Amino acid sequence: MSQSDHHDEHANEHPKLGFWQAYVFSTDHKVIGIQYGLTALVFLFFGFCLMMLMRWQLAYPGQALPIFGSLFSDATMPGGVMLPEFYNSLGAMHGTIMVFLGVVPLAVGAFGNFVVPLQIGAPDMAFPKLNMASYWSFFAGGVVMLYSFMAPGGAANSGWTSYPPLSDIATAGQTYWLIGMIFLITSSLLGSVNFIVTIIQLRVEGLTYMRMPFFVWAQLVTAFLLLLAFPPLEAAGVMQLMDRLADTSFFLPTGLVVTGDALQVSGGGSPLLWQHLFWFLAHPEVYVLILPAMGIVAEIIANNSRKPLFGYKSAVYSLIFLGFMSFIVWAHHMFLTGMGTTISAFFQTTTMIISIPSVVILTVFFISLWGGRIRFNTCMLFALGFLPMFGIGGLTGLPLGLSAADIPLHDTYYVIGHFHYVVAPGTLLALFAGIYYWFPKATGRIMNEFWGKVHFWGSIVCMNMIFFPMLIQGLAGVSRRLYDGGASYEFAEPVLHYNAAMSHAAWLLAVFQLPFIINFFYSIWKGKQVDRNPWQSTTMEWEAPSPPPHGNFDTPPVAYRGPYEYSVPGAEKDYTPQCEAAEV
Amino acid sequence: MDKFWGMPDIASAHGAEIDQLIGYVHYLMFALFIFWGGFFILTLIKFRGSRPGPANYAGAKGKFSTYLEVVVAVIEAVLLIGFSIPLWAKRVNEFPTQDTNVVRLVAEQFAWNIHYPGPDGVFGKTSFELVNNETNPIGLDRDDPAAADDVTTINQLHLENDKPVIIHLSSKDVIHSFGIPEMRIKQDIIPGMSIPVWFTPITEGNYEIACAQLCGLGHYRMKGYVTVHDSAGYQAWLDEEAALLAEEEEGDDFWE
């Protein structure tokens, strides 16, 4: 009451914080965002390294890995030759790390944290201490996941989906995986509560829901997905922990015989229960990966085509609908688990329905370009690259969503190709776009354009070389998660030769990340300095100084109009910022 | 149109229908991709930044995008209602009842145990307590009269051409997935459940069973062999197995 009214007077006074409080245990959303971002980028690189190791084995099954091979222990790669268990570990951990420790923390943790409060004109997140707890919980989860590589028997090796009974009887790494996941789930629950409250409560005056930038909308819907979809996985995780540690049999039916010995458990469980709970999370999780990417792309496309987003409202409604529907399509991952007609028809129908809002959003982006004055700078290239790549990813989802067409395609490389198109050249390109776009806001400096373009063209070409052949291999019927890439099977013979080329492309992709890494660090210290709004953008984050101080804005801004008022007829300049007072 | 691009040759009666659906979906995908891609490239060239004049605040006009979305929705509905749901219903509901071969398949890490009912056409009882991996991998109860003539093999699935076969899938340990690419058949095998699949082989020859669900370190080579015989060949094979079985009967079964 009287206390709080006085606060505004010294709102901008900040005692100097020590190193630990300012950079490590910070409660400032921008520092936390950057912490998330850097940690996630490290994890992305780590997950990518796991994949490159796997690609060696797929390209040259059973051959010793030169140079690096000798670095590995005898339990993983004796003589530099990978063992099947280690391959399975790499596969499981690649998936887990990329999704839960790489892309989501980058898309939600980093961009969400850094950009959302700025875009809605807030001084910080609603609960700064929770925000810090969220990061450190994520960090702890990451450490547990990494440590699991040291566990006897290696890291989790039952796939990122951890289907029981395999995961119930797997080596100790699976227990670490579960504990790590519980940390990550806690982190994202804390984070999502924070995001929703921040967006709903801390919007500045005048920023109505329909004036929020599309990115904020995307984060809001994403936060709801995380909030409501993760708890079932937590429940499933607890049950699997019980199965592993307390010998219960939630996921173990009666009468299992493992390697000739009857399993000594009470039985009566259901392996399908895990799949339901897992996919109840993991399908919305797909949209957690995509929606923030779409948000970033919307910002960048509007900015660089210098015109408003076409059909902003329909895109927002599609977004909400997409989020809602994503909760009731999960069993399309389970068509082949003995599903009858009724239930499969239900899930096929919801799956087809959910494709419509995706089409709407993509169409919005395409049509938004029409009539613009498109600037082809690096972030725009990445955002434009997202569109066709996500298009392929989305379209290849269609045959998988129709249960009859799914029969031959289920669990083949077609599936791998499909979701990698969505997540890798799709989401990742958008995330790179975001990094190039908001880099000046975080550092006050801009990244080098030339090397950015090298990074873009190298990445998009290599990614297609990796993922397109997967679709072909999948149509030929090659199963996923094969240690020798399918060399055991005669029917796979005609498409095996792609493996080497795909692997070479993967390693080349690593080379093309070097310009990015160097550019990134060079630009932090030596990049060209720019003013607070280098892209001449309309949204509010660009009103704050670069980098924004603790508390963000010099004076709390007020929103007077929608987020994308570019090239307003009759205006002096081709952009009219959201918080520029109307000339009345 | 029989099979879609790069898919293996079809060896089962229903395969063509599935490939037809996959083909149609892909044509829709190609059409959309080419249409969008064309529009995209055209837009990028036409509205590049170096062209003269300002951006157009109003942007594109007309209801074109709505029509496009409606068309996509309609095509999807047709694929769904006209093809996928009926095809699926045929797979899971309309099992042939007469003149079929019935086989049980028990998957384990990392082998396919196949159980034929023998001449009497009745499967002997099995129990997980009787499982002995060396000699009795499926736990067949030889005391059951129906079990006496039952034939079991590991990784060898023999089928009769042009005759529907129903395979009851079950698993001893973890989830496996039974797939024969040429037959356009795939079914996850869930421990604790017995899930039937059916198909009609239409081409004699040798095929492979591939495990499609990660089941452990040997998943990559959990391979089975399928042989499709003509009727005479199938009968000959059954006779041969019966003879082998008779020879085995002489052995002492204490060691099982």
Add this chain to the structure above:
Amino acid sequence: MKIRVIMMGLMLTSVVFAGEITGVVKWDGNAPKMKALKMDADPVCAAAYTGDAARAETLVLGEGNTMANIFVRISSGLADKTYPTPSESAVMDQKGCVYHPHVVGVMVDQTFLFKNSDDTLHNVNVKAKENRGFNLGMPTSLRESEQKFTREELMIEVKCNVHPWMKSFIGVSSHPFFDVTGEDGKFAIKGLDAGTYEVEVWHEKLGTSTQKVTITKDESKAVDFSFSMPSK
């Protein structure tokens, strides 16, 4: 100096002239016929047998019904001390999709070498209970793998998941006084001091039986065992 020479002399005598227990293990009654293993599950395995099929090794008999694959050891009577670990390694090969040998003895901490001589994947699923159990995949790229067992365990079952019929046993002993019979059924346990010992023989299906033997210094004593078909 002198003392060392005497010590070495003593150690030598104890090796060369110490007591010994030998014997033969035989099968009583009709020899049952073992089942042929159907190896068509893996063509690589099937190709290894052109003539006779491999048979289950649950019971392997030699001339005169002598029993192979019997693990023989001193189960009690030994002084409570630690024995040096042999430097050479115990070996189990996977050849023709069968384990060679079917039963192996190894001392605690002695290296144990698993070999894969087949051109196919094997996985050594060591179902140890006292020791750390492990499941080691041995694809064709991994021909040999050295392992160690750190605790006494009698007997450890070893299986191959890829080829369900493959099975073998490892006996991990804390002392060096054990042997495994060959097809001639013979065993010999050497280097024993004078004393009364219990000799235990083990068969995978028929369990164990023991006999007490007393030997004096430098004595060699024979003790025979026999197994027969148990009543069903």
Add this chain to the structure above:
Amino acid sequence: MGDSVEDIKKHVRTYVMVFVVLLFLTGVTVGISYVDMGHTMNIVLALVIATIKASLVAAYFMHLISEKKLIYYTLLIAALFFIGLMFLPTGQSLDPIHL
């Protein structure tokens, strides 16, 4: 919800009444669980009483009866997904492949 001391006192009376009803309903649940009314009926009754109790707690103790719309929407979404999660998995086990 009023904030004055008088209002609060009035609320407190409501809370105590709800408390008494809850105690009573707990007694009823335990009581009828000893009466055999057929398996299904017993389950239905026990769940109905539990739902009534839960609604009382939510409505009065948690003030849901006079809460803001935003909270209703949030809970409505959660409730919808909750129902989906509750019954769809069971749906699959009731709709297997029919031979």
Add this chain to the structure above:
Amino acid sequence: MLIPYTVKPRPDTGLINSKLGIWLFLASEVMLFGALFSSYILLRVNSVDWPVGSTILSVPIAAFNTVVLISSSITVIMAWASLKMGNLSKGRMYILITFLLGLTFMCVKAYEYNTKFHHGLFPSESTFMAIYFTLTGLHGLHVLGGMIVFAYFWGPGAKMWKTEPEHFTNRIEIVGLYWHFVDLVWIFLFPVLYLL
């Protein structure tokens, strides 16, 4: 820098941040326990024979615990009401009582677990015991969490009253909402596990 709407509600939503926050958290808790209840239903529907809870578990003990939790719900709301009326010492007393009721609940629970273990009934015994231990265990952890928060607000946390009484009252309301939810879960657990 000050975060707005921590004490005064935002005009258009009518809510303070923490209240919206706790309700969102509770929504996620609904999904957590919902998933477990869903598992319960699925396992039970697919089971061959499912025991009647009262034949294995003690109904009187659980009924007593139900009463304890319901009572703690009323004490926590009395704590809030007292603070709202400006009476800190009464508020703290009610917080303490709530804490002690929570402690009673946990002690009874511990006793109950202990008897089960003594009878050789472990989670590995059957799917019923597994779900019983998992559900009550997870619920117990929630009770424990609430107790820690109450202990904090009774002790060091109460200092806030001197500077920001309204903020402190809000905090008790928020933790109260959580506590009621824990109570609410138990109201379902009791019949589902013990009676049916």
